[in-house]
Amino acid sequence: MERVSISVIRSIIDKSLELSESIQNFEAGQTILIEGKANHTLFLILEGEVGLRKNETDASEDPKPFWIERLSEGAFLGLNSFWTRQPVLANSIAITPARCLAIDRPSFDNLLERNPEFGKDMYSLLADSLSSRYRRMVGMRVELQEMGAALTEERNRLKQTLDELENTQEQMLNRERLATLGELLGGIAHEITNPLASLLSNASTLEELARSLCEHSGVEQHFDAGLASRFLSNHEKRLRLESVSEQAPELPRSLARRVSLMPEGLRLDALKLYPNIDAMTRVLEAFELGTCLRTEAISSSRIEKLVGSLRRFGRPYESVNLPLNLAEGIKDTISILENRLKRYELSLDIPQSLPQALGNEGELNQIWTNLLVNAMDATPEGGKIHIGVSVRESTIETRIEDSGSGIETGFLERIFETNFTTKKRGGSFGLGLGLSISKQIVESHGGTIRAENRAGGGARLVVTLPIGKP
């Protein structure tokens, strides 16, 4: 507030009759000065309160007039417009009934001329008034600065919140995708399980029946040999075929091939039967019955394993605190990615027995999938991929390494950010949902994930998970 001593004012008024007669009264709400108009009267508030109010500006969306200041006893009104002859800056409106001294320009000049004391007093009053207004301006400038800083902080907080929300949304979408996937996989696994059970049961019945028939025809030896036949490479098969063709050049090739697949003892016996094609066929068919059943058994077993992996892989979202078998999860993931993984040199270093971690199997399998797919994307075919698991004091550490192109040093932490990518999307059915998701999953299990570059080239992703309760 302006510090104008009342005594000074009183003495000014007393000194001049004119001034005593220049007192104006205003009612509450009355406008004393109008914004934008010219003004040639200097007002000095003797009693009451006056507010300065700016008209609406176009700046904001919802323009409203706003109060700037409340002035009271001893303050000047119209100081700016009177002195500089510029239009009134803001409306002066009496808030309470007010009494003001009103000095118009002629009176002012008159008083100045005739009364040097008046001039001195006036200048001191004005100086006081201006100083006080200047102080106020500086104060407001400081306030403005602080508000600016507060706003920036607020904005940053909001941005952070927005990022977190986006992350959460992505996480939720991911959970839902995983749940859907889990249901799908579970459904498929279930559907396959029934015909598979029938297959397996039939297979064992077939074996019994076949053996019985072969016994009747005296060829059960050949049947059993077929069941027990071991895997032969193309090269071995070729060699055998050549050998039989040499031994029995009169044999048609197809027959020679069939004979060559049998073990040596039975082979020679069969050759001796030539040219009795019927007899040869009987033993050959018994043998082939055996090999067919053996292949059936192997194939069914493969399907069985795959179905098991599928079912475990997509386990729908459950609470985080279920004990899980890390080694099995990794192996299931490998089995599901096998078609692509077989193009690389895969090495495993997983201990036989691992302490149990607690967590959500489906989610962890997502991580292994993501990391393995990344490894394959970064490594040319024929390259090496290594998965190692080791037990530390209170954690299990899983490392997935590749011999690929490695990660730029500056990106080692950034690769876990949402939407950060240096490659086009791979097409692994959307299972590899990104390192940022992997990081979230790891962290929700109480673990950590980091990326490093290997000394010999390529990248290493390390996931640590706590043993026992997360």
Add this chain to the structure above:
Amino acid sequence: MNRIYIICIDDEPEILEALQRDLSDFEDLFPIEFASSAAEAKSLIDSIHESGDYIGLAICDHMMPGQLGVDFLIELNADPRTAPIRKTLITGQAGLDATIEAVNQASLKHYLAKPWKRSELLDMVRNELAEFILSSSIEPLSYYALLKDERLLTAACDRGKIMDS
């Protein structure tokens, strides 16, 4: 007489066994050989050519370790010695792009999806072998009985006419 071979290339042994069983009726006239990779197939082709025999048909998987099937077939097509070999893909795993590439650049004539029907396979093989014979200078008559392709008969007659005159 020089023999016409069929070669099957797939990294899964069960598939090769299944192909061998399905094609066993062809074996006496068209010997069949098997390879588990493009690399193995290449040395197989070399040794067959060295013995002075032909390769009439290559039945090839796509997803294999090492060289992919489509790339292998494109290579075969680019080499004049192996270009005449009829090429087919038998696979569950070639995407559209790879298949288009194979058709355009490898003269891929036929695509059989896994799992295949035996009858479809046999029809395909008969047709491809007939085409091979027809576009070569090989005497077609002896193959007619097995392949049952009328064009072989016609070609044999035409050859007869040419040789007579």
